[in-house]
Amino acid sequence: xxxxxxxxxxxxxxxxxxxxxxxxxxxxxxxxxxxxxxxxxxxxxxxxxxxxxxxxxxxxxxxxxxxxxxxxxxxxxxxxxxxxxxxxxxxxxxxxxxxxxxxxxxxxxxxxxxxx
Amino acid sequence: xxxxxxxxxxxxxxxxxxxxxxxxxxxxxxxxxxxxxxxxxxxxxxxxxxxxxxxxxxxxxxxxxxxxxxxxxxxxxxxxxxxxxxxxxxxxxxxxxxxxxxxxxxxxxxx
Numbered sequence: 001x002x003x004x005x006x007x008x009x010x011x012x013x014x015x016x017x018x019x020x021x022x023x024x025x026x027x028x029x030x031x032x033x034x035x036x037x038x039x040x041x042x043x044x045x046x047x048x049x050x051x052x053x054x055x056x057x058x059x060x061x062x063x064x065x066x067x068x069x070x071x072x073x074x075x076x077x078x079x080x081x082x083x084x085x086x087x088x089x090x091x092x093x094x095x096x097x098x099x100x101x102x103x104x105x106x107x108x109x110x111x112x113x114x115x116x
Numbered sequence: 117x118x119x120x121x122x123x124x125x126x127x128x129x130x131x132x133x134x135x136x137x138x139x140x141x142x143x144x145x146x147x148x149x150x151x152x153x154x155x156x157x158x159x160x161x162x163x164x165x166x167x168x169x170x171x172x173x174x175x176x177x178x179x180x181x182x183x184x185x186x187x188x189x190x191x192x193x194x195x196x197x198x199x200x201x202x203x204x205x206x207x208x209x210x211x212x213x214x215x216x217x218x219x220x221x222x223x224x225x226x227x
Binding site: 003 | 159
């Protein structure tokens with residue numbers, strides 16, 4: 001169990017540029033989540049996948065945001081035309097769903113995005 | 117998920133027990149109480165969860181009141197490495213998937 005990994009750990013970009021983050025979940029986990037965290041606040045849910053299917057999206061996920069999990073393994077989160085308000089820590093988590101039980105989520109270290 | 121209320125900050129001396137309270141007066145019968153913590157600049161870390169019985173693992177103990185309207189996370193012998201923000205979350209694991217974080221309690225462990 002190597003844990004959840006995220007890349008890059010830090011990203012600085014200019015307003016208007018596109019950025020893409022990657023998350024590699026724990027290998028046997030079938031559920032993957034994205035959260036966003038701004039300074040002084042708890043993480044806020046963005047979206048989640050069950051295998052390759054995106055099952056829920058938060059209202060926070062504007063049309064500039066897109067997430068994929070093409071083969072049910074790693075996931076990418078892309079932000080187009082970044083704005084300064086997108087500056088935040090982007091967290092990925094994974095968990096195992098078995099039957100009707102959803103087990104605890106394990107988080108990665110996050111990608112800190114700074115939009116200048 | 118039911119709303120939870122936690123004090124914004126607490127201090128604890130190293131080696132002493134840290135008792136972190138959480139109120140969840142509107143919790144429903146099928147909602148579990150989950151605790152996560154977040155050490156500075158890291159992702160949240162799962163600690164423990166419970167439904168109505170007290171729970172203990174290698175990290176902490178969780179005490180849930182009989183009416184389930186509140187709970188206490190106990191770190192029996194706090195160390196400096198336990199300094200973190202602790203989040204209490206009420207969650208229906210059968211239907212809800214996402215975790216709804218509040219602002220948590222910032223625990224500062226001091227020498």
